Amino acid sequence: MKPRSPENVYHRGPLTLRGAQVPRSTTDQRLLDDRGRTDWVHTDPWRVLRIQSEFVEGFGGLAEIGPAISVFGSARTPRDNPTYEIGVRLGAAIARAGYGVITGGGPGLMEAANKGAVEAGGTSIGLGIELPFETGLNEYVELGINFRYFFVRKTMFVKYAEGFIVLPGGFGTLDELFEAITLVQTGKVTSFPIVLIGVDYWSGLLDWLREQALASGTISPEDLNLLHLTDDPDEAVAIVAAAGSRWGPPAAEHHGTPEAQS
Incomplete structure (x- = not known):
């Protein structure tokens, strides 16, 4: 078989293309031709750029918020539910302790x-996600970022928080809870306490972990010690504070706007 002639070799960045792989137009031609196809915006290489931009926006937007605590809980709990008031009390307790509040x-x-944080004069942060059945950020979010990708959003919840406090919730809350447990268990994050609020709500899960997972040897006894359970928002915040901070002691001045800190 004869080698291909040089004119049948096409170079596109690091790629070498021959034969049927040689494109009929150049990259510049496709960029500048507004009559070209637009399906390229849905390709994986383009998605990589969108993912990169979400990380950049998230890191840039949250870099100066100071010490904060991520709070998780159900989006379906109505305002007249007693657990809603516990959430308000929790947000206020976090703010009074000198931390910002990060929620979804x-x-x-x-x-x-978020409401409790605002009413107590703290920083209220919301990291939203693009979903078909939830629209926009709640009215108490002062610093909000919307994400397309769950995994980018999850990185922000962990990277900028001193710990997680988890109110009663469904699959989304459980997803965040068990991801946090896994990160601590595997040493990916350290000094990262996880507190569950709602003894009645969470006791069944802890019983199952103890009676099934631990008894079967799929988790270790020390793994259960990663979770703290309480009904008291102030106790939950104290547990996080006692674990220490990556930022040093929390202080109110950490929680102003970036302009105020400059």
Whole structure:
């Protein structure tokens, strides 16, 4: 078989293309031709750029918030539910302790924690996600970022928080809870306490972990010690504070706007 002639070799960045792989137009031609196809915006390489931009926006937006605590809980809890008031009390307790409040920015218990933070004069942060059945950030979010990708959003919840406080919730709350447990268990994050609020709500889960997972040897006894359980918002905040801070002692001045800190 004869080698291909040089004119049949096409170079596109690090790629070498021959034969049927040689494109009929150049990259510049496709960029500048507004009549070209637009399906390229849905390709994986383009998604990589969108993912990169979400990390950049998230890191840039949250870099100066100071010490904070991420709060999780159900988006479906109505305002007249007693647990909503516990969420408000929790947000206020976090703010009084000198921490910012980070939630998923949605309604329900996320809104409650953001509301408590605002009413107590603290920083209220919401990290929203693009979902077909939830729209926009709740009215108590002062610093809000919307994400397309769950995994980018999850990184922000962990990277900028001193710990997690988890109110009663469903699959989304459980997802965040067990991801946090896994990160601590595997040493990916350290000094990262996880507190569950709601003894009645969470006791069944802890019993199952103890009676099934631990008894079967799929987790270790020390793994159960990663979770703290209480009904008291002030106790939950004290547990996080006692674990120490990556920022040093929390202080109110950490929680102003970036302009105020400059």
